[in-house]
Amino acid sequence: MSGKVANGALPNGSGEHEGAEDMDLMDDGQTIHELFDGKIGLTYNDFNILPGYIDFAVHSVDLTTHLTRRIKLKAPLVSSPMDTVTESEMAIAMALHGGIGIIHSNFATVQDQVNEVQKVKRYKQGFISRPQCIKPTDTIRDLMRIKAQFGFTGTPVTDTGNVGGKLLGLVTSRDVDFISEKRWGDLIKDVMVPIEKLITAEEGTTLSHAYETLEKEKKGKLPIVNKKGELTSLIARTDLKKARDFPHSSYDEVGQLRVGAAISTRETSREAVRALVAVGVDVIVIDSSQGASLYQIELLKWIKSEFKESPQIIAGNVVTVAQAKMLIDAGADGIRVGMGSGSICITQEIMAVGRAQGTAVYQVSKYARSRGVPVIADGGIRDVGYITKALSLGASCVMMGGLLAGTTEAPGEYFWGPSGVRLKKYRGMGSLDAMEAHTSSNDRYFQNESDAIKVAQGVTATMRDRGSIHKYVPYLVRGIQHGFQDIGVKDLFTLHANVLNGSVKFERRSPNAQLEGGVHSLHSYDKRLF
Ligand SMILES: NC(=O)C1=CN([C@@H]2O[C@H](COP(=O)(O)OP(=O)(O)OC[C@H]3O[C@@H](n4cnc5c(N)ncnc54)[C@H](O)[C@@H]3O)[C@@H](O)[C@H]2O)C=CC1
Ligand SMILES: O=c1[nH]c(=O)c2[nH+]cn([C@@H]3O[C@H](COP(=O)(O)O)[C@@H](O)[C@H]3O)c2[nH]1
Numbered sequence: 457m458s459g460k461v462a463n464g465a466l467p468n469g470s471g472e473h474e475g476a477e478d479m480d481l482m483d484d485g486q487t488i489h490e491l492f493d494g495k496i497g498l499t500y501n502d503f504n505i506l507p508g509y510i511d512f513a514v515h516s517v518d519l520t521t522h523l524t525r526r527i528k529l530k531a532p533l534v535s536s537p538m539d540t541v542t543e544s545e546m547a548i549a550m551a552l553h554g555g556i557g558i559i560h561s562n563f564a565t566v567q568d569q570v571n572e573v574q575k576v577k578r579y580k581q582g583f584i585s586r587p588q589c590i591k592p593t594d595t596i597r598d599l600m601r602i603k604a605q606f607g608f609t610g611t612p613v614t615d616t617g618n619v620g621g622k623l624l625g626l627v628t629s630r631d632v633d634f635i636s637e638k639r640w641g642d643l644i645k646d647v648m649v650p651i652e653k654l655i656t657a658e659e660g661t662t663l664s665h666a667y668e669t670l671e672k673e674k675k676g677k678l679p680i681v682n683k684k685g686e687l688t689s690l691i692a693r694t695d696l697k698k699a700r701d702f703p704h705s706s707y708d709e710v711g712q713l714r715v716g717a718a719i720s721t722r723e724t725s726r727e728a729v730r731a732l733v734a735v736g737v738d739v740i741v742i743d744s745s746q747g748a749s750l751y752q753i754e755l756l757k758w759i760k761s762e763f764k765e766s767p768q769i770i771a772g773n774v775v776t777v778a779q780a781k782m783l784i785d786a787g788a789d790g791i792r793v794g795m796g797s798g799s800i801c802i803t804q805e806i807m808a809v810g811r812a813q814g815t816a817v818y819q820v821s822k823y824a825r826s827r828g829v830p831v832i833a834d835g836g837i838r839d840v841g842y843i844t845k846a847l848s849l850g851a852s853c854v855m856m857g858g859l860l861a862g863t864t865e866a867p868g869e870y871f872w873g874p875s876g877v878r879l880k881k882y883r884g885m886g887s888l889d890a891m892e893a894h895t896s897s898n899d900r901y902f903q904n905e906s907d908a909i910k911v912a913q914g915v916t917a918t919m920r921d922r923g924s925i926h927k928y929v930p931y932l933v934r935g936i937q938h939g940f941q942d943i944g945v946k947d948l949f950t951l952h953a954n955v956l957n958g959s960v961k962f963e964r965r966s967p968n969a970q971l972e973g974g975v976h977s978l979h980s981y982d983k984r985l986f
């Protein structure tokens with residue numbers, strides 16, 4: 457589609473084309489280098505990608521990418537190491553859909569973070585690893601409350617009221633449905649099916665065996681116990697029936713889901729690294745807003761010399777080529793780009809330091825590619841089109857906080873906002889709220905007298921309910937595939953190559969063009985996305 461055409465070849469039917477000048481098709485739009493050659497920082501909203509030619513179906517677009525030098529993913533999506541975004545539930549869901557989650561480090565102890573990594577590594581589809589339990593001395597009223605809140609129909613009874621406690625019985629709807637409200641003060645132990653009469657399975661049982669048992673016994677729930685009789689998980693027949701295939705899941709060499717974990721640049725991180733490596737963490741993210749520091753470089757070199765093979769290390773954050781060079785020289789396997797672009801970030805306002813995210817991703821990716829190191833574009837992803845734009849600028853993956861914070865799998869409970877909207881809390885890791893959460897994060901900030909004055913770099917916010925990752929991430933993936941189809945590229949490798957050789961074109965958009973590109977001129981509208 458390149459080359460020259462005569463103006464008159466356009467179907468204007470007027471016959472006035474005689475002698476018309478040849479027009480250079482390649483002159484239309486800007487190459488990426490032209491887009492960024494002005495000395496002004498651009499971000500995703502400042503440009504469009506121009507359409508190409510479609511000769512393939514949307515589902516055939518392949519989003520396989522590199523997270524780090526050695527780790528490949530089928531979807532270029534990473535969840536942020538933030539305490540309102542990624543713990544095990546989020547990481548499991550992200551990995552099942554081909555991305556990866558990075559467990560945050562704002563726990564009371566390193567062991568708490570290690571436990572979250574282990575939950576991902578031990579995850580097996582169909583097994584509910586944190587079933588809601590009840591104590592024998594609780595009442596029917598307590599059970600009704602659980603039922604109303606979570607909708608469960610079968611609840612295991614353990615001595616502690618938690619998973620891990622000794623299994624004493626199971627109480628189902630059938631056991632309590634016909635008990636009148638007057639008797640709701642009765643104790644669970646008097647209505648439950650006691651352990652002697654319960655069908656259970658031993659740890660290590662396979663899903664297919666569990667399914668056969670449930671079918672044969674006509675039961676809905678199968679508690680899984682260890683040798684000591686402690687409840688380790690629960691299998692629900694309804695879950696097994698709807699057990700899905702996740703053809704793109706991110707698995708490690710031994711078939712466990714992949715997961716990452718964040719660490720700070722403090723001395724104590726060496727202990728964390730040892731513990732995380734011991735439970736098989738795939739990737740460690742050194743978490744800092746300004747990655748070009750002596751602390752980070754020394755830590756990075758230490759990890760690389762101590763653990764030659766695994767794990768992979770993502771260093772950052774950076775926004776300039778000089779910063780990226782220091783971290784790549786020190787051994788980084790991936791580079792995280794973004795300073796102040798996040799939805800909850802106030803770094804550019806407070807520190808006066810940072811960079812427009814589009815320019816940062818373009819500049820750092822151009823350099824990192826020459827060193828064979830993938831870039832993760834972190835922060836400022838407001839919607840699915842922003843992901844496609846970040847990838848077009850050279851990123852191999854995007855990292856998202858806010859976009860995922862309102863989902864079911866994000867830590868924290870939903871609550872109702874003043875206008876009747878269902879919300880979840882979302883906060884910056886540099887917000888006072890997050891800094892004050894644990895002593896470990898406190899000492900990061902207030903380790904000596906000179907650090908006693910707090911300077912917040914983030915805010916505390918709320919996010920609208922976005923439903924489950926199991927619906928949202930497939931929507932994101934399909935949205936990116938549609939973007940690629942419009943651009944006319946079938947995979948990420950081709951996108952990067954065609955952007956660099958100038959066949960994928962861009963265009964800077966004026967403030968008015970930005971308004972035009974959004975929803976406008978309507979009395980009211982309803983924005984349903986999927
Ligand atoms: N991507 C972004 O734009 C931003 C992200 N954040 C997030 O907030 C959290 C905190 O970020 P930062 O404040 O950059 O954390 P940081 O731990 O890198 O820096 C906090 C302070 O501690 C100092 N420090 C770090 N390691 C040290 C060591 N070993 N010895 C002595 N002093 C040391 C630093 O120089 C700095 O003054 C992170 O989760 C980060 O991702 C915060 C601001 C911006
Ligand atoms: O200036 C900041 N102050 C903070 O307190 C803070 N906490 C997180 N982050 C960074 O923001 C990213 C998530 O951004 P989004 O919500 O836009 O996806 C994350 O992935 C981080 O890079 C912070 N930046």
Ligand SMILES: [K+]
Nearest residue numbers: 796797798801
């Ligand atoms: K910001």
